[in-house]
Amino acid sequence: MKIDIEKLKKIVGEKNLSDNLAxxxxxGADASVHQALPTVIVKPKTIEDVQKIVRYANQNKIPVIARxxxxxxxxxxxxIDGGIILDMKRMNHIIEINPEDMLVRVEPGxxxxxxxxxxxxxxxxxxxxxxxxxxxTIGGEIAANASGVRSVKYGATRDYVMxxxxxxxxxxxxxxxxNTRVHSSGYQLERLIVGSEGTLGIVVEATMGIRPIPKYxxxxxxxxxxxEDAGNAISDIISSGAEPSMLELMxxxxxxxxxxxMDLNLPEVAAIIMFEADGNVKKAVDFExxxxxxxxxxxxxxxxxxxxxxxxxTRLFSGRKKLFAxxxxxxxxxxxxxxxxDMGVPNSKIAVTAKKIHEIAERNNVIMAVxxxxxxxxxHTKIMLDPKKKSQWKDAEKVIEELYDYVHSIGGVTSAEHGxxxxxxxxxxxxxxxxxxxxxxxxxxxxxxxxxxxxKLHDAPDDWVGATNLRYKVG
Amino acid sequence: xxxxxxxxxxKKKGNLKRLKKWEGELNKCIRCGYCYELCPLFxxxxxxxxxxRGKLMLIYGMISGEIEPNQQIVxxxxxxxxxxxxxxxxxxxxxxxxxxxxxxxxxIEAGFDVEGTIVNINEDLCSVCGVxxxxxxxxxxxxxxxxxxxxxxxxxxxxxRGCGLCVxxxxxxxxxxxxxCEVTLPELHKKVTDLLKENKDMKAIVFCCNxxxxxxxxxxxxxxxxxxxxxxxxxxxxGRVAPELVLNAIEEGAWGVMVAGCPxxxxxxxxxxxTRRRLVLLRNMLKELNIEPERIKLDWFSTKESAKLxxxxxxxxxxxxxxxxxKKMEESKKIGG
Numbered sequence: 001m002k003i004d005i006e007k008l009k010k011i012v013g014e015k016n017l018s019d020n021l022a023x024x025x026x027x028g029a030d031a032s033v034h035q036a037l038p039t040v041i042v043k044p045k046t047i048e049d050v051q052k053i054v055r056y057a058n059q060n061k062i063p064v065i066a067r068x069x070x071x072x073x074x075x076x077x078x079x080i081d082g083g084i085i086l087d088m089k090r091m092n093h094i095i096e097i098n099p100e101d102m103l104v105r106v107e108p109g110x111x112x113x114x115x116x117x118x119x120x121x122x123x124x125x126x127x128x129x130x131x132x133x134x135x136x137t138i139g140g141e142i143a144a145n146a147s148g149v150r151s152v153k154y155g156a157t158r159d160y161v162m163x164x165x166x167x168x169x170x171x172x173x174x175x176x177x178x179n180t181r182v183h184s185s186g187y188q189l190e191r192l193i194v195g196s197e198g199t200l201g202i203v204v205e206a207t208m209g210i211r212p213i214p215k216y217x218x219x220x221x222x223x224x225x226x227x228e229d230a231g232n233a234i235s236d237i238i239s240s241g242a243e244p245s246m247l248e249l250m251x252x253x254x255x256x257x258x259x260x261x262m263d264l265n266l267p268e269v270a271a272i273i274m275f276e277a278d279g280n281v282k283k284a285v286d287f288e289x290x291x292x293x294x295x296x297x298x299x300x301x302x303x304x305x306x307x308x309x310x311x312x313x314t315r316l317f318s319g320r321k322k323l324f325a326x327x328x329x330x331x332x333x334x335x336x337x338x339x340x341x342d343m344g345v346p347n348s349k350i351a352v353t354a355k356k357i358h359e360i361a362e363r364n365n366v367i368m369a370v371x372x373x374x375x376x377x378x379x380h381t382k383i384m385l386d387p388k389k390k391s392q393w394k395d396a397e398k399v400i401e402e403l404y405d406y407v408h409s410i411g412g413v414t415s416a417e418h419g420x421x422x423x424x425x426x427x428x429x430x431x432x433x434x435x436x437x438x439x440x441x442x443x444x445x446x447x448x449x450x451x452x453x454x455x456k457l458h459d460a461p462d463d464w465v466g467a468t469n470l471r472y473k474v475g
Numbered sequence: 476x477x478x479x480x481x482x483x484x485x486k487k488k489g490n491l492k493r494l495k496k497w498e499g500e501l502n503k504c505i506r507c508g509y510c511y512e513l514c515p516l517f518x519x520x521x522x523x524x525x526x527x528r529g530k531l532m533l534i535y536g537m538i539s540g541e542i543e544p545n546q547q548i549v550x551x552x553x554x555x556x557x558x559x560x561x562x563x564x565x566x567x568x569x570x571x572x573x574x575x576x577x578x579x580x581x582x583i584e585a586g587f588d589v590e591g592t593i594v595n596i597n598e599d600l601c602s603v604c605g606v607x608x609x610x611x612x613x614x615x616x617x618x619x620x621x622x623x624x625x626x627x628x629x630x631x632x633x634x635x636r637g638c639g640l641c642v643x644x645x646x647x648x649x650x651x652x653x654x655x656c657e658v659t660l661p662e663l664h665k666k667v668t669d670l671l672k673e674n675k676d677m678k679a680i681v682f683c684c685n686x687x688x689x690x691x692x693x694x695x696x697x698x699x700x701x702x703x704x705x706x707x708x709x710x711x712x713x714g715r716v717a718p719e720l721v722l723n724a725i726e727e728g729a730w731g732v733m734v735a736g737c738p739x740x741x742x743x744x745x746x747x748x749x750t751r752r753r754l755v756l757l758r759n760m761l762k763e764l765n766i767e768p769e770r771i772k773l774d775w776f777s778t779k780e781s782a783k784l785x786x787x788x789x790x791x792x793x794x795x796x797x798x799x800x801x802k803k804m805e806e807s808k809k810i811g812g
Contacts, residue, residue: 022548025536026529031506071508134512261566322566328503329568335502387502473539
């Protein structure tokens with residue numbers, strides 16, 4: 001691919017561009033199983049920088065892939081066709097904190113935790129926070145419609161997007177949305193950009209809603225001897241009208257993994273549920289916690305511990321917080337791959353899906369933990385396998401096909417909060433074949449030269465294993 | 476399976492024998508990237524290839540044969556201060572720095588020679604006095620015979636942690652580190668100057684050791700810079716805070732200087748003992764100049780004791796406000812200059 005490096009250097013400055021192999025190799029990967037090489041990495045600082053780069057790329061039909069922290073789990077930013085990686089981390093200004101209008105205006109490279117650090121002294125917070133909030137950028141969170149542990153009460157990124165500035169594929173800058181809480185003024189284009197994974201435009205500024213930090217938070221943990229009981233307790237909590245601010249599940253595989261990795265000494269029961277309530281009136285928080293506790297007990301939940309104390313809450317939650325990486329420690333020779341990682345299922349289907357996941361895994365010689373923000377229907381799994389064996393990748397392919405067929409059959413979705421990227425595209429395309437032509441039309445209208453993160457989502461290859469190099473050395 | 480095709484393979488330079496045993500551990504890295512937050516090098520460089528995750532990717536690429544080590548890749552792998560924030564906090568338990576040490580050994584064996592964050596000896600300035608040798612807890616410095624009556628200081632590039640203690644200890648200024656990672660004397664000095672220039676109300680300069688402070692990496696820029704009356708500079712070890720840095724800060728208008736280090740017995744480099752001795756001498760020097768010695772403060776903080784650190788700084792600034800600006804600037808200038 002021919003790219004005029006000198007031209008790009010003039011835009012961002014020499015030290016903000018790299019085409020050396022050390023950088024290309026690293027920027028060609030994320031937290032997924034995929035790996036490919038970009039042609040060049042550029043780090044814009046201003047909206048004008050982004051416009052100039054995109055305009056040049058469009059004229060020359062060069063792929064442009066915007067990248068935040070590179071914490072995506074499905075290969076969203078892996079440059080399958082090479083091209084320009086736009087590292088947005090230099091655009092990291094929190095431009096405005098506006099407590100009167102309860103909004104913030106940020107550049108896309110602002111890190112979620114940094115935003116919350118800036119908001120905390122004002123008694124405010126930005127709620128969607130995914131587990132990766134320590135590094136995840138707001139731009140990346142918009143691209144994936146990220147959500148997190150508190151989304152069961154506070155919603156996902158899409159619920160906080162008010163307005164944004166977007167650079168289109170032709171380099172033009174458009175203002176989408178408004179600074180009002182609601183608007184009914186034509187297409188909600190700002191919502192269209194949410195979850196578009198960098199395929200429709202480059203977000204260069206975002207206005208996001210914020211909330212006051214509640215005065216009280218109480219976290220409780222309950223143990224279950226049957227995974228099914230835990231799943232049913234979660235479904236009941238939600239359908240009872242209780243208002244958890246967090247409702248998390250962790251199965252025995254997860255518990256064993258965090259015990260091994262972090263020496264937590266958690267009881268190795270079939271499942272643990274963590275539930276939290278928050279609010280400004282302590283009695284109301286007590287009421288919610290008590291209500292959830294009773295439902296857990298009804299479903300044979302035991303050993304229920306609870307605390308308002310921050311240090312204690314942090315201790316109780318520490319295992320869940322670091323579960324993802326800990327899974328690699330579950331068993332010698334087995335590692336954790338980011339596959340089939342975030343399906344969403346209807347509230348009534350938590351228990352049956354959890355059971356089904358274990359059943360499918362066992363039948364196909366892999367291990368799968370079941371955990372996640374189950375209160376909002378998000379079931380996180382990971383496929384744990386021996387990456388060196390070719391047969392294990394065949395097993396993984398079978399698991400993915402079977403599992404997603406099941407999830408879709410019960411009214412679930414392929415991805416609840418991580419996005420489709422490359423590795424989830426085949427089952428998603430299979431399930432949503434009806435809407436693919438609509439999506440392709442939208443893409444064509446906004447990006448006729450197909451330069452923005454090409455061959456992802458609806459245009460991703462049908463074979464996820466062969467879509468790129470795998471990050472593992474197989475065989 | 477699309478493993479081969481888009482990336483190229485090569486015949487390995489050297490056999491990378493130490494690294495091969497880490498393949499299983501490298502597979503266990505899930506590449507979540509959470510280690511970014513804790514990496515001081517990423518904060519100064521802002522390239523993902525400088526993060527622990529990036530380094531592990533490069534190592535994996537080398538042992539799998541996908542990428543051939545070149546000068547730029549090797550330079551990245553030799554840039555690390557071994558603060559171990561990444562290894563200590565990786566819930567996949569990947570021993571990042573152990574892997575990195577083996578990478579260094581293999582790459583040196585393969586014939587690479589780079590600067591990284593390793594110290595460099597200027598032989599024209601070095602008198603081979605040997606002061607630096609016992610300063611290094613990792614035995615990275617030694618005196619080697621090179622001729623009949625000639626010795627020289629040799630740096631073990633595998634063992635050097637880049638803490639800079641020897642740089643601060645060298646009486647001839649013969650030891651240095653590469654510019655660009657915000658750890659050299661001129662870079663630290665510039666930070667002092669910039670902080671004092673930026674904010675005329677700045678009372679104190681606080682040098683915090685990277686380990687004791689545990690860098691809660693603020694990677695984004697806030698809208699309204701909260702103007703504090705102290706400026707914080709993170710150094711790789713309290714022992715790196717050379718006397719001239721303290722005196723320069725006072726000369727340039729700071730009302731006082733505080734050094735925050737790891738508690739005794741907790742310093743990875745035993746640099747805190749050196750700092751304690753050094754600051755006693757500096758306080759005595761201030762006394763000689765009729766400047767209140769309490770304008771230099773030393774305090775210890777364990778990892779994550781940020782609340783204690785904030786309180787200690789606040790107390791120090793209050794004390795400085797009572798003392799007011801330094802009156803005997805003329806005398807201090809003579810020493811500082």
